[in-house]
Amino acid sequence: MYSIAAPHAKGKSAEDNIFAANNRAIALAKEIGVENVTNATVGSILDEDGSLVVLDVVKQELKNLTPPEFCAYAPIKGYDEFLKDCIDQCFGKSRPEGYIDACATPGGTGVLHHVVHNYSEPGDEVLITDWHWGAYDSLIDDNNRKVRTFSFLTSDGHFNAASFKENVEDILKKQDNIVIILNGIANNPTGYCMSVAEWQSAVDVLKEATKDETKNAILIADVAYLDYSGEKEECREFFKVFGGLPKNILVVCAYTLSKGFTMYGQRMGAMIGISSDKDVIKEYVDINQYSSRATWSNCNSAAQHAMIRICQDPEKIKQLDAERAKYYKLIQERAAIFVEEAQKEGVKFVPYISGFFITIPVTNSQAVCDILEKDHVFMVPLKKGIRLAVCSVSKKKMHGLAHKLALAIKEA
Ligand code: PLP
Incomplete structure (x- = not known):
């Protein structure tokens, strides 16, 4: 051809x-x-x-939007109120300890793009589970990174912490930064949900593997299906394990309005960063806003306002x-x-x-x-x-x- x-x-x-x-x-x-x-x-x-x-409730609020709400340019970072609502909606009562800030993205996909782009180098391996959403491969490959998989589940059907550890350690022998995408809640395609203890074991592996502070771990918790993963507060308890981590471990929650608000085609989400270090979070916002400017610019205003309208009213x-x-x-x-x-x-x-x-x-x-x-x-x-x-x-x-x-x- x-x-x-x-x-x-x-x-x-x-x-x-x-x-x-x-x-x-x-x-x-x-x-x-x-x-x-x-x-x-x-x-x-x-x-x-x-x-x-x-x-x-989403239909109603989309219909109630005023023309400026659905047509104006949104700020590149996203409306402050929208980002605050994303953080509240994501964590519920299990907000982790630490500095937390967010940038608007076109769905969870935008989060994955920016984290791969900004926290790994061309040629690096990005670690994902063997059972994964197919788009991960393209998101990693299109950025000129390489896919590395670990075995998500043991033969008796639990999180395979040993396989995770082995792969994390091996990658960190060659790279200073490791990016991991972990769709551990209502996993696509299996429907497996990691328990709080399993999330803790994953974080413990990262702590151990990055004891030498020249190494950094960036863990993306892909929570696309969070709102259909269990009882509202119970299914969010694992977020607590992301608090109080060493400053060379950054957790990014890939939050999306696609499923939880059924706004798939509106293309709206947020990358929510959690760190114990103020500088890490400032840099996080700076570099990701820069990448937004350089890719999709600002995100959908209508979807952000629909969410703001819902979240400002306890009845809604x-x-x-x-x-x-x-x-x-x-x-x-x-x-x-x-x-x-x-x-x-x-x-x-x-x-x-x-x-x-x-x-x-x-x-x-x-x-x-x-x-x-x-x-x-x-x-x-x-x-x-x-x-x-x-x-x-x-x-x-x-x-x-x-x-x-x-x-x-x-x-x-
Ligand atoms: N993560 C997983 C595992 C998914 O299955 C999807 C969508 O199918 C996404 C993230 C991101 O979707 P969106 O970009 O619409 O938020």
């Missing part, structure tokens, strides 16, 4: 197998009717009738919490149907606790997905398994899915 791209960009393309499978499911549904197709690829909450859920926060709790429950019920049937059918799955996805580990995922598609069931093939979006499959369609999977796995 004739190409004029710069060498680092040659051959890259954003062909996403998730969107591709979704497109095939939509096309088939048009042909044979939505009721006859199970589309388990969509990473957004769909109602029992298959329509996209937009929280009522109550409504927000109640709506999230309702959908958390719905997703749990859908998952419970699958889990019960999968156990009966002998279909193995990675330990699911909460979140939008369940993963079925298989070695020939593409072949299994191809067979399922003939049965009008669409799922996402991953390297080591198949991803089932419990956020988007109705309870009715969830019944019998494990059976279809069992047959496809046998046939493949």
